[in-house]
Amino acid sequence: MKFTFGKQEKLKSRKAIEQLFIEGTSVSSYPMRLVFLKQNHGGEAPVKLGLSVPKKKFNKAVDRNRIKRVLREVYRKNKHTFVKELDGQYIAMLLYLDSKEWDQEALTKKMQKLAEKFLEKTKL
RNA sequence: UAAGUAGGCCGUCUUAUCGUCUUGAAUUUUUCAGGAAAGGAAAGUCCGGACAUCACAGAGUAGCAUAGCGGAUAACAUCCGUCCAGUGUGAGCUGAGGACAAGUGCAACAGAAAGCAAGUACAGUUCGGCUGUAGUGAAACCAGGUAAACUCUAUGCGAUGCAAUGCCAUGUACAUUGGAGCUUGAGGGUUACUCGCCCGAUUCCAAGGGGUAGGCAGAUAGACUCCAUAAGUAAUUUUGGAGCGAGAUAAAUGAUAAGAGUCCGUUUUUACGGAGACAGAAUUCGGCUUAUAGGCCUACUUUUUUU
RNA sequence: UGACCCAUGGUGUAAUGGUAGCACUCCGGUUUUUGGUAUCGUCAGUCAAGGUUCGAGUCCUUGUGGGUCAA
16 A cells, blocks of 8 residues: 555546535544545546645644645545545545644544545445 | 944754655556755735737826935836934934925914904104014914925826736537627727727627636746956946756645754753744745844944953 | 725714714613613724824825735
8 A cells, every 4th residue: 555645646626626515425523524526537546635724714824734734644644544445436625624733643543533434424 | 241223144954764746767557766845034015127918009188106416227116325304422213305486275272463464562763653572373574384285397107917928629509589780880909088000891799598617838047146356435337257946736845753953941960841933935036014033243332330 | 826995982874184973782870660662971982003294083104904806
C-alpha cells in the first residue's frame, strides 16, 4: 500500500464539485465532515478527494493552509482504511468544522471513525 | 553608565524517513536517477510604470491629481538637496508650503460693527472730525480672515484591465416567436458628453429555451542583487566583474523524529521544563502605508552618576 | 485576482463646517386591586487614529469591520 496523495487523487473539476454538493450524501465525525458521491470519474484512483476549510472560522490564510496541510497528512496516512473494501469509484469533499486547531493523534482517531461510517453507508 | 534620536541588518539551523512539484531515461502497473520549493512585509490595493486590447488614440468640454525652489528617475503623491514655518533642552521630527492686489460665498458665541457701510468711550491736537489707545473675538479702520470653500494659475492624466488578450478542443438549435434594417446605413467599436474616425448585411435588438465553463500561450531573467571604478554634496548614473533563478490553478512549498544554537523560569557545578513574532506567492516591477517576539551594528544628542 | 460601496444610542433613521435630533426599546414615576393601554421623565451614540480649521458627524489621509460586482 502506497501512502501517496498526488494529482490523480485530488478533486479539481468545478463542475464535479457543484454536482457533489447538490447530490452527495454526508457523514461526519467531529471536527470533520465528508460529503461523497458515487461517480465513475475515469481516473485511476478509487477516491478523488478535495479539502476545504471555511474562511468564516479561520480568518488568516496562514491558519487555513496549516489546517489543510494537517488534514492532507492525516488522510494520506489513513487512506487505506477508506479504500480497501471499496466498490466502484467515488468523489468526495472533506470539510473542517471546528474553529480551532486539533493535534494529529486526535485527528487520526477521528479519521478512522469517519472511514468506518463511510464504508457502512456505501454498502447500503 | 542612563535616557533618547537617526540609519542599517538578522529574524533559527543541520540530518534522516514519508509526502508534493518538476526534468531525463526505461517502460506504460510503474520504476530508477537528478533537481526545486514563500516574504520583509508575499498583506492593504493607496500611488506610479511595464505589458495587452480598443484606431500604434485624434480634437474640445467636463472630471481627477499634484503645488516653495532645484535635482534624480521608465514614472510617481516616491527619493535627494535646500529655503521657510511649526515643534523639541538637544540629536532631530513634522508640513497639500501657489493665488483672497479677478469674481462669488462663509464666519456659531461674543462684539457698535464680520463687509461696504455705520460707529462707542477716553486721550492728544495745528480744532481739520485728524491721530492714538481701549473693549469683543480665531480674525477689526486693514489692499482685513478663510482656497483639505467654490474658484483662478501652472503642470500632468485617452479608456479598460492578465477573470486583459490570442489560439486549440468539446458541445447544442444555420431551431422558435416579435420587431428593425440591407449602402438614402439597423446597429456596433466596454470611454462622462459632443465631434471626428473605423467596422458594418449568412446583420442587429428583445423574449423564452438550449449548450460549454476544459487545455495551451500570456507566465516567470530582470528599469534584479553584491563588489569595484569614475561623475555628483546626495538621490542616482557610467563602465567592469561576480551571483541569483518558486510557478501552483478547489490552488504544491508539508509531517514526524533526532541533534545543535538563542531566550525565559526553577536550580545556582549541572540538570529539568517552557518559549520562538507578524504572517503564506498567483502577470510583473518601483514606491507608500499597516503588522511584527527577540537580537545585532553604526553615528549622534542630553543630563547626571561613576572612573 | 481585480474593481467598487457603506459605517450616527440596543434597533431604524435625520442633521449648510457652528449646542448631535426623532421614533421604537430599556429603566424609573403617575394612573389601575394587578397587568396591558395611556401619560411624564431619565440613561445611552458619530467605527478607530492622525491632519486642515478659531471650531469637524460633515473636508483630507491611513487603518478596522461589513457588503456588492466580474470569465
